[in-house]
Amino acid sequence: MATITQRKNGSWQARVRRRGAPTVSRVFHLKADAQTWATEVEREHQRGNVAALRQDAQRTTMDEAIRLYLAGPVANMRAEAAIKICIGRARTRFGAYFLANVRGVDVAAWRDELLAENLSPQTVIHHLNALSGLFSFVEKDLSIDLPAGNPVRKIRKPAQPRSRDRRLRPGELGALLEAARAPGAARGLPEIITVAVETSMRLGELIGLRWDRVDLVRRTAHLADTKNGE
DSSP, X not given: OEEEEEOTTSOEEEEEOOTTSOOEEEEESSXXXXXXXXXXXXXXXXXXXHHHHHOHHHHOBHHHHHHHHHHTGGGGOTTHHHHHHHHHHHHHHHTTSBGGGOOHHHHHHHHHHHHHTTOOHHHHHHHHHHHHHHHHHXXXXXXXXXXXXXXXXXXXXXXXXXXXXXXXXXXXXXXXXXXXXXXXXXXXXHHHHHHHHHHOOOHXXXXXXXXXXXXXXXXXXXOSSOTTOO
């Protein structure tokens, strides 16, 4: 049953009660809008659309959802630190928003703001993917219905530059090693360059390599923490 009442400030409150379902209410400036909303809610009651009736997306802020996301799934992810950075920027931009109020156009504006900060297209894509992961968590783990769906999926992602395919030309490796052995060069630099060329390991993997993970007899190295987890 729907009731429409006028508040002291002149606004109109619509409240819908139904046995076995949560009471829902909303305030409007116009009585006609309150009546229209109440009719739509009663229609959803008849359809049994519980998710739409709960209105959690209109009551839960992005900041609240991010707090749960960081304490839950993100804490167990390999790329936890990187995701925290991306989600931190999203929190600064959208933290005060209710989940239902983050639209595709808002995410697109944030994308353009990040690009304007001279972040690379790939870095911006990482930010968008992290935000999309948050909304997926909200829908699946928190069972919060997003009226318009995941807003990140409704926008274009920045175009990625062509992948690098540069290879050392004849004579370049020798020149690199000669420069690495010059006075004042970092200690161990020739060895790092040699292993990098022979294995294609990333810089972080090279720096993080420990002797207990190196088998000189079998000429192998075990990488405990790689970008793709393999």
